[in-house]
Amino acid sequence: MAEKAKIRSLPKFAHLPQGDFDQVYAAAAGRSFAAGATVSEQGDVATYFFVLLDGRLRVTQVTAESQQVIVRIVNPGDLFGIAKALQRTDYPGTATAVSDSVVLSWPMARWSDFMGNYPSMAMSAMQTMGTRLQEAQARMRELATEEVERRVAHAVLRLGEQSGREEAGGIRIDFPVSKQDIAEMTGTTLHTVSRILTAWEHAGLVVGGQQKLLLKDRRRLALIGDGEVPGLLGG
Amino acid sequence: MAEKAKIRSLPKFAHLPQGDFDQVYAAAAGRSFAAGATVSEQGDVATYFFVLLDGRLRVTQVTAESQQVIVRIVNPGDLFGIAKALQRTDYPGTATAVSDSVVLSWPMARWSDFMGNYPSMAMSAMQTMGTRLQEAQARMRELATEEVERRVAHAVLRLGEQSGREEAGGIRIDFPVSKQDIAEMTGTTLHTVSRILTAWEHAGLVVGGQQKLLLKDRRRLALIGDGEVPGLLGG
DNA sequence: CGGATTGTTGAGGATACTCAAGTTAGGTGG
DNA sequence: CCACCTAACTTGAGTATCCTCAACAATCCG
Numbered sequence: 256m257a258e259k260a261k262i263r264s265l266p267k268f269a270h271l272p273q274g275d276f277d278q279v280y281a282a283a284a285g286r287s288f289a290a291g292a293t294v295s296e297q298g299d300v301a302t303y304f305f306v307l308l309d310g311r312l313r314v315t316q317v318t319a320e321s322q323q324v325i326v327r328i329v330n331p332g333d334l335f336g337i338a339k340a341l342q343r344t345d346y347p348g349t350a351t352a353v354s355d356s357v358v359l360s361w362p363m364a365r366w367s368d369f370m371g372n373y374p375s376m377a378m379s380a381m382q383t384m385g386t387r388l389q390e391a392q393a394r395m396r397e398l399a400t401e402e403v404e405r406r407v408a409h410a411v412l413r414l415g416e417q418s419g420r421e422e423a424g425g426i427r428i429d430f431p432v433s434k435q436d437i438a439e440m441t442g443t444t445l446h447t448v449s450r451i452l453t454a455w456e457h458a459g460l461v462v463g464g465q466q467k468l469l470l471k472d473r474r475r476l477a478l479i480g481d482g483e484v485p486g487l488l489g490g
Numbered sequence: 491m492a493e494k495a496k497i498r499s500l501p502k503f504a505h506l507p508q509g510d511f512d513q514v515y516a517a518a519a520g521r522s523f524a525a526g527a528t529v530s531e532q533g534d535v536a537t538y539f540f541v542l543l544d545g546r547l548r549v550t551q552v553t554a555e556s557q558q559v560i561v562r563i564v565n566p567g568d569l570f571g572i573a574k575a576l577q578r579t580d581y582p583g584t585a586t587a588v589s590d591s592v593v594l595s596w597p598m599a600r601w602s603d604f605m606g607n608y609p610s611m612a613m614s615a616m617q618t619m620g621t622r623l624q625e626a627q628a629r630m631r632e633l634a635t636e637e638v639e640r641r642v643a644h645a646v647l648r649l650g651e652q653s654g655r656e657e658a659g660g661i662r663i664d665f666p667v668s669k670q671d672i673a674e675m676t677g678t679t680l681h682t683v684s685r686i687l688t689a690w691e692h693a694g695l696v697v698g699g700q701q702k703l704l705l706k707d708r709r710r711l712a713l714i715g716d717g718e719v720p721g722l723l724g725g
Numbered sequence: 726c727g728g729a730t731t732g733t734t735g736a737g738g739a740t741a742c743t744c745a746a747g748t749t750a751g752g753t754g755g
Numbered sequence: 756c757c758a759c760c761t762a763a764c765t766t767g768a769g770t771a772t773c774c775t776c777a778a779c780a781a782t783c784c785g
Binding site: 727729730731733737738739740742743744746747748750751752754 | 756757758759760761762763764765766767768769770771772773774775776777778779780781782783784785
Binding site for chain 1: 730731732733734
């Protein structure tokens with residue numbers, strides 16, 4: 256089975272002894288989701304945890320006033336839905352496939368087993384949480400201190416790093432992203448995002464399109480993000 | 491030694507077998523810091539990790555433009571400075587004592603030992619990170635979607651829960667908090683915080699003072715925080 | 726080709742920031 | 756114990772950023 260070899264090669268599992276890996280793999284169930292389908296829903300009892308094998312997911316949370324926030328994008332190889340690690344019994348967010356996706360799932364009941372019996376998995380889970388914590392804090396800092404245009408610059412650069420694909424002319428965001436999505440990542444409105452991207456497009460920093468984004472000039476985007484250059488709105 | 495018993499009783503160590511605890515404790519060094527002193531500094535090589543025994547710390551990060559953000563408040567019993575868990579070799583923030591404080595420290599080199607050899611410590615560290623991750627995401631959501639007055643309401647309520655002491659008339663924040671501090675927790679300015687707290691004081695929700703704060707009406711503060719009531723500014 | 730989703734653009738206005746000038750509280754030293 | 760000095764806080768006025776509301780245009784998909 257090609258799938259097994261593919262999983263074996265993920266950094267997440269690369270350090271497991273072969274016997275352990277076989278046992279962990281035996282407990283897993285694979286499942287496919289078409290773009291637009293929901294993998295797990297905010298508030299539901301967390302019966303499974305997952306690894307994304309292929310595709311792309313968007314994790315959102317809805318506030319009490321039903322405003323949506325995009326918590327993160329899940330890329331292939333990422334662990335998600337680990338409610339147990341957050342001391343929760345329900346999923347804190349909704350994971351939706353934005354491209355056709357394949358996930359591997361384990362019953363949440365096995366979480367403690369895995370963490371206790373396979374130290375290298377525990378380590379790996381901790382690393383995942385560490386990375387996420389740092390990213391959450393970085394976004395917190397941005398939201399607290401930066402103006403919208405800088406936040407949008409950081410958001411698209413992050414998308415480029417985590418979900419980008421090199422392409423003639425720049426870095427293509429490798430899944431459909433709407434202005435609304437970018438707005439929900441940066442705490443602004445789609446209107447403001449539209450104005451910003453239009454200005455950037457005129458300046459040759461990006462090329463947009465419906466749910467498409469190509470980063471043409473990472474350096475200047477980084478300058479805007481770091482506030483070392485005025486920003487192109489308000490002219 | 492009374493200190494040892496006290497540490498033993500922390501939730502963090504309560505589940506360790508006695509032998510393990512003795513070994514962990516033997517590796518620790520205690521140290522005291524006067525209010526205002528720096529325990530660990532952003533950017534420094536992370537040579538130790540810590541548990542706070544007594545007092546209160548404020549963890550800040552400084553942005554490239556030297557704006558400060560308060561990442562969190564460390565309360566007695568909390569683990570902090572765990573750079574290794576975040577895959578870092580330096581401290582991501584500065585920890586400053588806001589009250590006279592006592593910390594226990596371990597060489598960072600022992601981190602992997604501890605995590606590998608004492609599964610209950612690894613579990614506990616993971617729980618810590620889980621809690622922090624959730625709190626960071628909650629603050630992200632607030633910063634992205636809520637207006638300033640609501641964010642300030644949430645911030646003071648959090649302070650009350652995590653660092654409050656029951657007192658005749660309400661909940662006293664148990665360490666010196668300035669308006670500037672609250673501003674740095676909520677991504678606003680001390681001016682706006684001052685205006686908000688003044689309005690709240692007139693309405694009988696809180697009692698302020700220089701670096702003092704007493705929460706008198708948690709219920710109404712929660713209503714403001716949840717946006718179920720208009721907010722008292724702008725009248 | 727038609728309907729729906731996504732995006733554009735303008736005008737007006739609110740929230741919260743900046744700038745500025747004071748006031749109060751608290752600690753220190755005479 | 757009082758005077759002083761500094762840090763913390765208050766309050767006002769003006770304004771920038773960004774949101775809301777609104778109408779329309781473009782693109783996608785069956």
